[in-house]
């Protein structure tokens with residue numbers, strides 16, 4: 001059987017690896033518009049900052065594909081798909097396939113304002129983007145968007161000695177991941193490094209004669225020589241849509257729990273695919289590396305006829321700002337729809353919040369210490385109720401076997417939940 005994989009990122013490579021592991025006899029073709037073997041986009045900001053050698057962003061070399069028996073078609077753009085004929089048309093050739101896995105990733109969203117693509121404007125998605133940014137002399141940098149890529153790009157340029165301003169159109173930084181209070185601490189951490197943060201402000205125009213000279217927002221004019229668009233990622237799904245594959249409500253390629261698309265023998269995984277959130281069950285464009293790998297594993301297994309169901313995308317992002325770790329797991333406050341309870345604690349620059357919806361733990365955010373984030377993430381992933389947590393705690397056998405769990409829970413849960421252990425009296429702390 002010939003399996004074609006469009007995309008040489010985390011998803012495409014994981015799909016190829018799983019297929020070769022289970023049934024190595026199949027022929028695998030892997031396509032990429034980029035010329036490089038697999039690299040990690042997650043470490044591009046570190047490389048940009050100068051903390052990591054360029055050679056170390058690569059996770060594979062060309063010889064590794066040969067060893068695995070994967071046929072590479074790099075620097076080759078797939079231009080169209082003929083799903084009825086089971087055929088791929090690229091800018092170099094036509095290829096038939098028996099199964100197709102689409103793993104085309106995402107692309108940065110660039111707002112349609114005047115001057116948005118002037119020389120001196122960049123995105124940070126690919127290795128080429130990073131190379132271009134690194135080769136261009138910059139001193140005053142504006143980063144538009146304060147998601148994790150925006151924050152990392154801003155810190156990298158700051159570490160390069162540039163004067164950096166972040167512009168975020170919403171009222172707080174990292175609005176997709178953090179609630180207002182932790183976001184405020186994150187903002188302070190950013191400002192402490194010398195980065196200027198402007199929230200609730202929107203870019204209206206980018207001006208310059210030969211290259212960017214200033215940014216016009218709805219509130220001011222900011223002189224700058226470099227602009228980095230980090231205003232979000234869009235799933236790269238034009239190819240799939242043009243071939244007649246259905247899109248989801250968020251604009252990604254629609255897949256079922258087997259990662260199958262709306263036509264037979266076609267699967268999608270990674271940033272291009274629209275799946276569902278493991279905690280809320282709602283449609284989601286996860287855009288995270290572990291999600292891409294897990295979805296690829298499910299797609300690969302189903303494409304070989306093995307039954308595997310995706311359990312949903314689990315949101316978990318860990319960052320570091322000025323050497324202070326921050327983490328967001330599961331849902332945030334404005335996602336909660338049922339009866340909501342929030343446990344929170346602030347201690348100077350440290351803070352954590354745990355979110356409950358209908359008595360189930362559904363989210364956590366932490367700034368300053370990530371000591372127990374893993375334990376609580378496990379509880380969120382398994383959708384534990386407060387009652388179940390209480391039962392675990394009151395099971396002294398379990399406590400003896402895993403005292404570390406008890407210590408973690410003691411720190412995060414209200415006294416009445418662990419009252420059975422501590423002799424504390426029930427009472428609400430909300």
Ligand SMILES: Cc1cc2nc3c(=O)[nH]c(=O)nc-3n(C[C@H](O)[C@H](O)[C@H](O)COP(=O)(O)OP(=O)(O)OC[C@H]3O[C@@H](n4cnc5c(N)ncnc54)[C@H](O)[C@@H]3O)c2cc1C
Nearest residue numbers: 007008009010011032033042078104105270271287288289
């Ligand atoms: C700067 C940055 C930092 C990040 N940090 C984190 C992080 O800390 N944690 C985390 O979990 N995630 C992070 N991510 C996100 C993570 O990198 C992505 O979720 C993951 O790489 C997605 O993998 P993918 O295989 O779906 O897509 P991609 O890696 O985007 O790969 C898509 C592939 O498709 C190919 N392609 C697309 N269209 C065509 C076509 N028509 N023809 C041929 N080839 C095509 C591309 O060439 C590419 O090889 C970060 C991303 C960036 C950019």
